[in-house]
């Protein structure tokens with residue numbers, strides 16, 4: 001699915017009224033990124049250089065978001081993926097804040113802010129630029 005088609009499918013933002021629950025469940029850093037759309041400092045996240053196999057889940061609700069085999073080294077300082085693992089689990093929103101036109105990526109299940117997607121990934125793919133604190137790696141079973 002192209003980025004444009006993907007965006008057309010998801011127009012509405014998930015509102016989450018029970019803010020207190022998130023404050024309790026998430027660390028301060030996670031809250032700042034997931035609920036207040038903050039951005040972790042580049043090269044500080046725990047998954048920037050991770051090459052382990054597994055599924056990256058939403059740190060807030062556990063939804064399956066990205067697979068390790070789409071992760072690539074973008075050199076930007078944030079974990080980067082070419083595609084979501086499950087397209088339905090990720091929502092895209094136009095973001096014109098900070099005087100830049102960007103596309104925000106959120107978790108479709110809980111509405112948590114994950115990062116942004118840019119159309120400049122490898123081989124014509126997209127680049128999902130995701131904050132480490134928004135993710136929790138679920139390691140693949142050792143065989």
Ligand SMILES: [Zn+2]
Pocket residue numbers: 058059060061062063107108109110111112
């Ligand atoms: Zn979530």
